[in-house]
Amino acid sequence: MFMSFQPLDRLRASMDKSESFSVLRRLFLADGRRHWKGYATAFAFMGLMAFSTAGMAWLMRDAVNTIFVTPTFWGVWMVALGVMGLSLVKGVSAYGQNVTMARVGNRIVADNQKKVFDHLLGQDISYFAARHTADISMRLQNGANSARDALNLVITSIGRDALSLVSLVSVAVVQDPSLALVAVVLMPAAVIGTRKLIKKAKSIFRKEFASGVKLSSITLEVIQGMRTVKAYGLEETMRGRVHTYVNDVERAANKLVRTQAKSSPLMETLGGFAIGGVILYAGYNVMFVGKSPGEFFSVLTALLLAYEPAKRLARFHVDLTAHVIGAHMLFEMLDLPAAETDDAARPSLPAGAGRVAFEDVVFGYRPGEPVLRGFNFVAEPGQTTALVGPSGGGKTTVINLIERFYSPASGVVSIDGNDVTQFNRHSVRALTALVSQDVYLFSGTVRENIGFGREGASEDEIIAAAKAAYAHDFIMGFENGYDTHVGEHGAQLSGGQRQRIAIARAFLKNAPILLLDEATAALDSESEAEVQKALQKLQASRTTIVIAHRLQTVVRADRICVVEHGQIAESGRHDELMARRGRYYNFYQVQFAHEHEQDAAGEVQAEEARLTA
Incomplete structure (x- = not known):
């Protein structure tokens, strides 16, 4: 227990x-x-x-x-x-x-x-x-x-x-x-x-x-x-x-x-x-x-x-x-030794274009159970790189290693050619902004939760970030506006509202590397559309790494990597991968065939309801 x-x-x-x-x-x-x-x-x-x-x-x-x-x-x-x-x-x-x-x-x-x-x-x-x-x-x-x-x-x-x-x-x-x-x-x-x-x-x-x-x-x-x-x-x-x-x-x-x-x-x-x-x-x-x-x-x-x-x-x-x-x-x-205080004396990672690279990275959460097996991967600056594939393949682990939540057993994770393990964690994380499926909002006001993106941000900067995330309008619809309390874990807000506040927080941080971990997976179609608009604006001119199970959210990515068994099985643009008829093609066909079946079933039900009426 x-x-x-x-x-x-x-x-x-x-x-x-x-x-x-x-x-x-x-x-x-x-x-x-x-x-x-x-x-x-x-x-x-x-x-x-x-x-x-x-x-x-x-x-x-x-x-x-x-x-x-x-x-x-x-x-x-x-x-x-x-x-x-x-x-x-x-x-x-x-x-x-x-x-x-x-x-x-x-x-x-x-x-x-x-x-x-x-x-x-x-x-x-x-x-x-x-x-x-x-x-x-x-x-x-x-x-x-x-x-x-x-x-x-x-x-x-x-x-x-x-x-x-x-x-x-x-x-x-x-x-x-x-x-x-x-x-x-x-x-x-x-x-x-x-x-x-x-x-x-x-x-x-x-x-x-x-x-x-x-x-x-x-x-x-x-x-x-x-x-x-x-x-x-x-x-x-x-x-x-x-x-x-x-x-x-x-x-x-x-x-x-x-x-x-x-x-x-x-x-x-x-x-x-x-x-x-x-x-x-x-x-x-x-x-x-x-x-x-x-x-x-x-x-x-x-x-x-x-x-x-x-x-x-x-x-x-x-x-x-x-x-x-x-x-x-x-x-x-x-x-118990504090794992993240041993690098306080290390230098700060300098800010650059934001090129992320994995070279022969091996990592596992438990001994003898590797998740990444000689993983090689590159995310270029100013581009969107998507990671897709079955659950348990190692996609979220990639983000965990970039954020230095964990360190690789072997291999190198680098940003702009610098091994991230040689620099203090705070400076590495200062170059990244994370928006995940499970948005965590702290007890407090909307203003405070957006403001956590950058300490000392002004009121105008917080409002500008909210507008960029398409959150300003619904925030102003609250009785207390930006002073509205979000409740424990943001329980007073809808899923789409929580996501857009998290995106506003990422806008305010203005980091060169954007990490999106299933950021729209739990949203309905209408909320997803609003969040996607905000994400597209946030991705501009940044190194963006996207993890997604819903492939329609990544078809426009500059590069799509299929991750299986701790390695990249194949990579390329959407049209290139579809033409190869490999693992990505199979994922795409299975997913969209299922969605087409759901759409067809919905149309039949709607027609039956119309005839019955």
């Missing part, structure tokens, strides 16, 4: 203790070191919180003694003011810590999302062909959040919980050293008790992530393919699949909650034993040894206040597990 970066069973095996430590170390060396000032500020606020919390526990001795043992009015006032002051310090520190940590965390998320997106832009087309969009999207979002949450959890656990616990236990120890035994004996028991929960939490989180990716994948596919779903009555099938994945996510989430929650009862029990022991011990000292009740209440308060930070520390590793795995998935994406 989906393809991930690394199978989850391998990921499960790889995420051991050393891997978790490696992820945390990388987080601190990268994001932590870059934002050390913010974390230092937050840590200082946490220190004040720990100090004020311990101070209030300490003051409980004086509060009880000044009220019940040796009552003094000024003593009560001093203790009360001390508690108020410490509470104010704690409140201000809590606010400062929360705001500082949030700002640093949000910056880490933003930086990582930018880093991942930049990394994705540097990948080639094969990278995206091998992975599901939902998997990439979840790693981008969840991974960035996990990097922040892992750092925040470690910092707060040390700065807030550990400092508070140490401070409060210190108060208890100073008041009565014997009570240190409680902390020494019971706290390690709580930590050891949670170790078994950590492995289980890792396994559950991976299952939850895998199910989440599947759910996101099928949901995205259903939304994008809703026309097919409804046309084939697949609602119940897709509902069943989605419900299955939703149930998987729910079960995994419930298991994770139960696992994480098991640490709380453990601490509740141990905490109860600790407090019960303190009450017995301190009560004995007050009643029989003669110690003041203030010490008893101070120690009891310290232990009660230490309960929450101790509980959070006991489940620290359980909570950290999910964040570390999420960050690992982020790093797994970032560590």
Whole structure:
């Protein structure tokens, strides 16, 4: 259903203790070191919180003694003011810590999302062909959040919980050293008790992530393919699949909650034993040894206040597990080499007449399955060269190699005699304009989608490109004209309108090489006629390479090449190829005989309808 970066069973095996430590170390060396000032500020606020919390526990001795043992009015006032002051310090520190940590965390998320997106832009087309969009999207979002949450959890656990616990236990120890035994004996028991929960939490989180990716994948596919779903009555099938994945996510989430929650009862029990022991011990000292009740209440308060930070520390590793795995998935994406950044230092391909040539090119999308086999081909400047032939012959692959979406295994693809692999991809693509059957329009306005053809284009240039593409009139027919939103993938427009906007975008780019990949294949006759007019105008004075299955669209081409089995079977003008009675002739006869049959059947139906009427 989906393809991930690394199978989850391998990921499960790889995420051991050393891997978790490696992820945390990388987080601190990268994001932590870059934002050390913010974390230092937050840590200082946490220190004040720990100090004020311990101070209030300490003051409980004086509060009880000044009220019940040796009552003094000024003593009560001093203790009360001390508690108020410490509470104010704690409140201000809590606010400062929360705001500082949030700002640093949000910056880490933003930086990582930018880093991942930049990394994705540097990948080639094969990278995206091998992975599901939902998997990439979840790693981008969840991974960035996990990097922040892992750092925040470690910092707060040390700065807030550990400092508070140490401070409060210190108060208890100073008041009565014997009570240190409680902390020494019971706290390690709580930590050891949670170790078994950590492995289980890792396994559950991976299952939850895998199910989440599947759910996101099928949901995205259903939304994008809703026309097919409804046309084939697949609602119940897709509902069943989605419900299955939703149930998987729910079960995994419930298991994770139960696992994480098991640490709380453990601490509740141990905490109860600790407090019960303190009450017995301190009560004995007050009643029989003669110690003041203030010490008893101070120690009891310290232990009660230490309960929450101790509980959070006991489940620290359980909570950290999910964040570390999420960050690992982020790093797994970032560590994959970016195929299209290795040529940034290469020179730019100079603009010329636009002569395209293939010399003995061999290429395949998968090892051992060549698509082009010693392919030789030339497209001359200012001419239209058409590629025709059966599906799978390698026609679209030719365009993919010209655009440098892929690189040939051997042979040379050149523009004006320059091997395109020796120049940076951006400069190669700057010399080409692509119009394909599957036009992709971005969410936004008509103006924005045309303007993507050339950055910084003026309003007049955008309108001129639309007029050249015969798109201006229908655009102005919209209520908002060029400010009309096209919808997701251009869903608010017809197929012919989308194609003409794509052609306007190509006009605006004004590249010397024009690549047309089945640009009119999905259009009706009326829309095709409008698009063909725009294409003929766009093809003037350019090197044009056309891929077409409908041969009537290429009969006027300067050169027609029949591509079969990764090679050119024959080439020439339409009349020359028809005279040879070879592969092109056969394609033409089969295609037009079929069309004549359809036309004849239409005429018969029309005549029958006329007679019936």
